[in-house]
Amino acid sequence: MPDYHWPPMDQRRAIGKRVARLDGLQKSTGQAKYNSDLNLPGLLFGVLLTSPHAHARIKSIDTSQAEKLPGVTSLRVIQGAGKELNWQGQEIASVAATTENIARDAVRKIKVEYEVLPHLVKESDLGKAGTRAKAAGEVTTGDPEKAFQEADAVSEGLYAIPVITHCCLESHGQAVEWKPDGVNYYPSTQNLSAIGAELGRSIGVPAAQIHSHMDHVGGGFGSKFPPDLWGAECAQLSKASGGRPVRLFLDRKQELLIAGNRPSLFAKIKAGAKKDGTLTVWQSESWASGGIGGGGLNADALPYVFRNVENRKINHTSVSLNTGSARAWRAPSNQQLSFVTCSALDDLAAKLGMDPLAFFLKNVNLSNRPDVYKYQLEKAADLANWSKLWQGRGASKGPIKRGLGIGVSMWGGLGHDSKCKTTINPDGSVAVELGSQDLGTGTRTCIAQVAAETLGLPIAAIKVTIGDSSLPASGASGGSTTIGGVSASTRKSSVNALQKLFEAVAPQLGGNADQLEAVDGRIQVKGTPSKGLSWREACRKLGVSKIEEMGENVSRTAIRDGLINQGTAGVQIADVSVDVETGKVKVNKLVAVQDCGLVINPKLAESQVYGACIMSICAALLEERITDQQTGRVLNPDMEFYKLAGLADIGDIVVHMDIRPDMDKRGVIGLGEPPAIAGIAAIANAVANASGVRVAGVPLTPYRVLDALGRRTA
Amino acid sequence: MKDPDKPRKGFSRRGFLRGVSITGGAMGTGLLESAASAETGGAVVGPAAVSITLNINGKLRKVGVEPRETLLDTLRDKLDLTAAKRVCDRGTCGACTVIVNGKAVYGCTVLAIDAQGKQIQTLEGISPAGNPHPLSKAFVNNDAQQCGYCTPGFVVAAKAFLDHNPKPTEEQVNHGLGGNICRCGTYIGVRKAVLEAAGMTAAGGTKNA
Known part of the structure; x- marks a missing residue:
């Protein structure tokens, strides 16, 4: 079997380099075509009619006026008379027309009579949830009662983190062209290889007759895996319109209502520790909602990271709401778990009168990676200037108070199943092909770096093709599994292809294929540059037949191959200022220390961390889906009142990738999600440290901060 | 600066939305009509598509638009100039930014008919593939x-x-x-x-x- 192992750190020529993303210029000149940009010949525009009510029954639906509208090519009723609608935004009908305006006019002409039914759209008060609340998990370990009696300090608090929405800038949707001989499908997805077959199942077309293609996707963050009902509707509208292509992308309101959200988490937590800071007991009663399906949680995952505390008593309740359904959100559950855990532990440290850094360090033994957390806590503290800046809770003077806070994270990130094909042509050109997708993480670029490293070629010599269902299948980009999957499959297919090239030229070089190496654009006898051929000369020996070799990463058995691994840790420290007169919080600096094993491209890896930190600032200070129990409506399904940070809101971000040789040796581990976890807790703890009070919930708006300070007058 | 500069005159969709939100249902149509007619010289156009000429990236482009159509939608759907993206569609996010008479504007807040006679620059013109900015x-x-x-x-x-x-x-x-x-x-x-x-x-x- 060929040796697939990564070259040693100090011998890498392409991996580990700060290469600019290969599709960067396409994007920054506007040439990059997203599927929402496609103007296919004969294009029709699809629009959905969605429910204005959180809970209603359709008494009648009359589409006659809409269907008569000139330009309308097809209209489909999704939920007819008698059907129950369970959230605002639920799909009722779809229309295709020659222009988008006509399609919208038609949707407005559909007359629906609703019987409005009782709804629940708020879960903050569990007491009002009634039968909508269901027990969803209980764990008891050790003897919590006794441990509380023996604890030197006990802290209690309520911690709340709300529903937020993915708000992908390219909304969910697709173009579909249903021809007699097959379906051309242009989705906006994180799951290119498998989504066509899923669409096929829902519209009754064999996967072999569905061709899916996507060059770029405008954000997903966990919300773009399935074809969704609107994918099937778009296909059916095309079919009903004689096979003309239909483009149907959700409008912004629909995107925020029905295209995904992160469940909330509310937790009443009581925790106890010894005088020296040792955490001895954890008790939590939590509840959450992610829409009609409720909000489950792995109760056994608490307390987050410090899970090995001896005494635990945990119960969780799931609340069903009449709101759009949750979807995976960049590190599902982990932001919420990190936020409630780190907030409660920070409060416990304050109760002990202990520096939270010392407290977290004291308890790293309760985690599964004590040495890594210890290193990362100390490194982050150093970068945040903790020893100089930290003061006790509320000790900061003046109306603008400064504070520091800590958050921690953990994640898996094992590479997914992935197949890759490397082709070496007789003219020396190289193609690497796999059915993956680049969410903006830099997947294309990293694939090229791996192939270039393996073949001893410059990165520009590698042509990478992804994003088409005709290519070898690669997994969905979820769970931070892409970089591990595609780097392992690319490494293997490229090693396999190179081996064939070695075999083809070995006779001429007077040696065995095993004694050859590919370095700096040459094939040569190991360590003997004089006995070699240029890459092009070597490839010419192939005559007329190109080399095509496959490589495969099988997730289940991948770790033993030594290329990839799982399990990351992260520590973030926030430095904030709180104006106690206005309640305004400003993040001065957010420090992120993160490991992810072997880093293929540090520049792109850092971008992932920067982005995750900025998302954390958004979630800590600004973002919240606000519902109104009176009307059942979401009050901010737009980008004016659903707040995201702008350039001026983010302060400084300091990223430290933990790439010590021991980390590198572990192999490649996913990075998309890990750095998006700890920042919210870090910022919330910094605000508590600065202001002297715990604001029970995020986002830390001036309203909430002033409320906690008892200073709100309006 | 939350909003890039926008044309001072004209019947922009943003202006319309703001007018509605400030005055609610009490607002008559007179003001809007006068604002619209000031811009279009009093001629009533639409609601059907009308043929207009836009000066985009230094080239005159003839295109049929409905009077209610935004410049952004015209660029994207009629002229295949898709660099500008439609995201919020309500003048908040800036993904549709184009330059009109030297000023950055949100393409979703300008009606295509109001962009007649103005110099429109899109990213395709500012930063052509062969000669990036x-x-x-x-x-x-x-x-x-x-x-x-x-x-x-x-x-x-x-x-x-x-x-x-x-x-x-x-x-x-x-x-x-x-x-x-x-x-x-x-x-x-x-x-x-x-x-x-x-x-x-x-x-x-x-x-x-």
């Missing part, structure tokens, strides 16, 4: 993009910003480009890219702290 290159150097959907709007807004303020401070960049929103969180790179393109800082991106 220094800002496009600086966005690559500083990895100021991830999914890239907000990027064209940012590059166009940055161009208009630098045209008016060629040597900005970091603080001015933060506020000058405050009308554009990125979801992936590329602001650190954007900040550096704009300063690099302005010649205010060396190229090369970041270092591991």
